[in-house]
Amino acid sequence: MSEQALLVDIADGIATLTLNRPDSKNALNVAMRTALRDAIYGIRQDRSVRAVILRGAGSAFCSGGDVRGMTVESAEDGRNRIDDMHGWIAQLVDLDRPVIAAVDGVAYGAGFSLALAADFVIASSRARFCMPFMKVGLVPDCAAFYTLPRVVGLARAKELVFTAREIGAQEAKDMGAVLEVVEPGALHERSEQIARALADASPVAFGLCKRALNLSLGSDLRTLLELESATQGIAFTTGFHREAVQRFRDKAAPLFTWPAA
Known part of the structure; x- marks a missing residue:
């Protein structure tokens, strides 16, 4: 090396x-x-x-x-x-x-x-x-x-x-x-x-989830509920979400799957 x-x-x-x-x-x-x-x-x-x-x-x-x-x-x-x-x-x-x-x-x-x-x-x-x-x-x-x-x-x-x-x-x-x-x-x-x-996960949803979870043990309920509302509002607007919903309706393969294999 x-x-x-x-x-x-x-x-x-x-x-x-x-x-x-x-x-x-x-x-x-x-x-x-x-x-x-x-x-x-x-x-x-x-x-x-x-x-x-x-x-x-x-x-x-x-x-x-x-x-x-x-x-x-x-x-x-x-x-x-x-x-x-x-x-x-x-x-x-x-x-x-x-x-x-x-x-x-x-x-x-x-x-x-x-x-x-x-x-x-x-x-x-x-x-x-x-x-x-x-x-x-x-x-x-x-x-x-x-x-x-x-x-x-x-x-x-x-x-x-x-x-x-x-x-x-x-x-x-x-x-x-x-x-x-x-x-x-x-x-x-x-x-x-x-x-x-x-x-393969939504980069926006993943980033929002990770940062919210990192804050969770140091925040109160009201703060996290407000964070939940704000971040979900952002996630709803992403192309990833729209495509994932359409794939679900079309019974097509999902964009993100688990377990990893």
Whole structure:
């Protein structure tokens, strides 16, 4: 593989972002963080991209931050280091298109957080997840304070953070952090199947649903009912909706189908 820290491949509307430092289990260094920022900002502006897959090169997804580059001279330096990532992490969490994380091997620390930023995590049977920050006297980053409790619940999130214990793919699925567990050889094909299926959904309806769901746990009933009315009004006007209704009347094949296959 090339020496690029991140490989970006866009084909048939699917953007595949491959973390490409296999010798370090795809640890996040400055070059990779910068490349992720540029790729995510670019995808956000490119409406031809209808779905995104995150994956790791080699036998790991991401082992977390690159420890060799973690020298911090002051609290200000440390805060800036993390704050510099918040722009693209927030853009990824709120990206109005499907994001699938294909996790093989380790997803540790920021790697676990990066997977949680996706809509769905597809894991190989040998995947391992961990929030190891307590072992080195740090706190979770890359939006884990936001995503982890929403995905697994507050009590389970506390357990994973406070104990820094590793969990396997099946336990992660049982917690709700993983959608499906597949054999390693089927991981990328299955992730692509799901990406292709979700890419066929209405881009407007998908984006509206995703952003409303991201707001749901921090909003009251009245706010969400108002959001529902406004977003449904937009969705009613789309060409996708009109064609889908016509296909239903004509008993033709639907535009969007599930399960992915």
